[in-house]
Amino acid sequence: MxxxxxxxxxxxxxxxxxPTQIRRPRGERSHSGVFQSLLGHRAELIFALVCGLVLAVGWLGPKVGLMSNKSAFFFLLGAYFFGGYFALREAIAKIVSGVFQVDFLMIAAAVGAAALGEWAEGAFLLFLFAIGHALEQYAMTRAKDSIAALADLAxxxxxxxxxxxxxxxxxxxxxxxxxxxxxxxxxxxxxxxxxxxxxxxxxxxxxxxxxxxxxxxxxxxxxxxxxxxxxxxxxxxxxxxxxxxxxxxxxxxxxxADTTLARVIDMVSSAETRQSPTQSFTRKFERIFVPLVIGLAIATSLSFLVFDETVADSFYRAMAVLVAASPCALAIATPSAVLSGIARAARGGVVIKGGAPLEALGRVEAVAFDKTGTLTEGEPKLVDIVPNEGSNEEELLSVAAAVESLSDHPLAEAVVRDASRRLGAPVSPATEFSSLTGRGVSAIVKGKPVHIGKSDLFAEIPGAPIPAGLDARAKDLANCGRTTMIVRHGDRYLGVIGLMDAPRKAARPVIARLRELGIRRMMMISGDNQRVADAVAGEIGLDEAFGNLMPEDKVVRIAEISKSGGVAMVGDGVNDAPALANATVGIAMGAAGSDVALETADVALMADDLETLPFAVGLSRSTSRIIRQNLFVSLGVVGFLIPATLLGLGIGPAVVVHEGSTLAVVANALRLLGYDTSFQSNLSR
The missing domain is CATH 2.70.150.10 (Calcium-transporting ATPase, cytoplasmic transduction domain A)
Known part of the structure; x- marks a missing residue:
């Protein structure tokens, strides 16, 4: 074009x-070469299927009289080639770098079986390993495709x-x-x-x-x-x-290259290479475990020196031990779950920057929220209108809006905006506006002076004192977290209005949902005064609130909370950046389009929507649960197979159990791609 x-x-x-490319995740196999060029990304699966076909012919041919044993040998040799090609390439690459992993154990076991003359069993071992690894790679590709699909959005x-x-x-x-x-x-x-x-x-x-x-x-x-x-x-x-x-x-x-989509693609792709604590543990475990297995196999092969058995029997059992002890399922248990979790989160509008924050969020039991813009709408609203005796709501709002229309203070803008909506008509003009810093404002409306402000203002200016009932009502509103404004027109007190940064509608159901997910302690850390913080916290169901906090105070408070366990901090990623960075997991809301939020937080909720928080927490908890299940299965199978093969379990059954466990943990991890978010729609109702 x-x-x-x-x-x-x-x-x-x-x-x-x-403009943006998805980086290839670390750990993904790269089978470049002539076969990969000819067959594409399905090359390994095709080789595994061909291995199975020629194995079946070579094994069944002599049994049904279709060919001689000599002819069948060449089919079994072909099965070795097709079943071991990719595993051998991988094993050689790892050995060159000084690492002995599962591929090496499989090749060693197959070679050992051939040395014993058990070509069919060795080929069967390679076939099951190849088909298992090919299906495992196919399953992992599904998770990676969910991430790579982001690049096709633009x-x-x-x-x-x-x-x-x-x-x-x-x-x-x-x-x-x-x-x-x-x-x-x-x-x-x-x-x-x-x-x-x-x-x-x-x-x-x-x-x-x-x-x-x-x-x-x-x-x-x-x-x-x-x-x-x-x-x-x-x-x-x-x-x-x-x-x-x-x-x-x-x-x-x-x-x-700088769009929100490009940044999300880059961060999610980078997240694939950032290992979780469990991934780091399993990698270290493999590096120690594989050499121990090789040592155990060597020792087993020499057992004929101690027990009354042939050299061939000892060697066969040693090869079975190599198969049984290969930690294939363990190696894939955590990365498959982490990758699936990150991919599912990205599709749900949540960017999780790697396995570490994904696992950490799944374990935290405390969440600290910023107030303004996180639990609240982020702008003050007119929530209380209390006319004094002899006045009415329309007069109170009309006079207040007339005066505040001349001010550029955010509270004044809220009064004018909300009063105009309620009145549905232009307010009366005001003149001679004056700001009484820290106390209130004054102006002239309909030829009479108007004073608007706190109760302290009316103790300083001439005129009638505030009626006791009105003063008590203003104090009640203040105790409920409202910013109050008393309005006097001439000598008449028209009433009091209360403003508040109202909680988001979703705040209370979100807090309830987080409790259902297992969050035991939820609190607010805010720069607002303690009275306002307590009012908002009580309205939405938080356990406690800490007010009057400067940014550095929030960091100290987060550190104190962290001493009793992990804590997630939820904020807007700008003025809360220090607290987000010091929490166990920093979660930024409304991160779409915000460089600071995307860079600072461990988890970014792209929408300015509190309802995605339970999704992120629930997904992380499900991921942690599936990781634990996978580790239990993978370690349990290895723990069962090693003594079983030492006691005589053959290579064939060991391979079936071993590869079956590998596919089981991958299938379990892929369930995360279908993680249900139906609760979000329930919150919105």
Missing amino acids: VVHNNLGGSHTVSKSEQ PDVARVRCGEDIQEIALDALKIGDIVIVRSNERIPADGFVTRGTSAVNQAPITGESAPVDKRPVEDVVVTRANPDKTSAEHHVFAGSINGAGSLEIEVSRLS
Whole structure:
């Protein structure tokens, strides 16, 4: 396809061009060579099946009189080639690097069987090992494909408006400030903000949100362009999300390599190579265990010197020990579960940066929350309107909004916004506005002075004192965590209004769900005063709240909590960065589009949606549980087979049990790819 850039030039773009590439996870086999070139990624599986076919012919041929034993030998030799080719390549590569692993044990056992003249049993061993490893690789590929599919979310090209023309250009040719045209049902090619058009955008591939998010143009393009990362959700769009029925024009705010999608792909791919504590343990275990097995096999092969048996019997049993003790299932037990867990999390809008935080989150029993923007909406709202005797709600709101409309304080903006919605009509004009720093404000409305502020203000200015009943009501509201404003118009007290950063609707059910998942202690650490923190904590069901904390105080508090066990810290990843970094697991909310949140946290909830937290915790707990199950099975099988083979269990049965356990742990791990998130929809109801 020939496309044009904004400068009038052109170049050819192939469909394979992508700005971001998935890195190959460490530990994945690479069977490059002539057979891989001819047969592709299924080469190992094809070789295993051919091994089984020629083995069957070589074993059954002489029994049914179709061929001589000499002819059958060449079929068994072919089975050795097809069954051992990839295992031998892997074993040689490991031996060259000074590592003896399971591939070496399999090859040694097969060679030993051949030395005993048991070619059919040796070929059967290689066949089961090859088919088991091929199916294991196929199963692991399913998990990796779930991650690699992220790279296919972005389209190959973007339509860019250039004056009156619309030109198609490659994604990596997009520049900040380009205007991209996105038609209905198309994938959005870049991060940016909407400048024209309205639509509902499906952001599930990026943030995990189940419902499409309505998008509309920004009010001021120049202001938004100066700080695009502060754009609200109704204006901001992400590369890889899917447009709905409307058409949109989007101004690009990030280069293709810097989009949220590109960063998620990079971090999830990197997470595959970051080992969990259990993975590190099993690798160390293998390095010690395999040489011990080789030593045990050598000792067993010499048992004819002690016991009354032939050299052949001792050698055969030694080969069976090599098979039985091979920790194949142990080697794959943890990485298969970790990879599946990370892949499932990514599909649900949660980025987990490796096996360590995945396992750690599965074990924590305490969670600490930031308040503002995490448990609450992040902006104050007018929640209480208490008219005084002789006044009414309409008069109280009208006068308060008239005065506060002249202030730029966030609380004033909340009063004006919410009062206007309730009144449904323009407020009366105010004049001669004055800010009484730390106490309140004053102005003139309808020719009379208006004072709005705390009770202390009215003790300092001339006029009637606050009525006892109204003062008591204001104190009650303050004790409930409200920011209170008493309003006096002339000599008349109109009433008191209370503002609060209201808890998210999902907060209480999320806290309840976390308790069901086994979180025993939940608390809030906040910079707000203790009274406000206690009020919010009580409303949503937290165990305790710590207020009046500076960022450095939060770090100290997290350290204290960590002494009694692991703790996860949930915040927005910006002002909570120090606390997130010092917690056992740092969890950033609303990480989509936020560089700080993505870089700081161990776990990033891409959507600004508290409901994804139970999903992340539940998935991590399921992963930890499956890892424990897999370790129990893999170690249990090895613990059973070693004495069983020493006591006479043959190579064939040992291989069946051994390879069966390997496939069992992989199948168990792959269950994580289907982890259920139905509870999230229940929380939203």
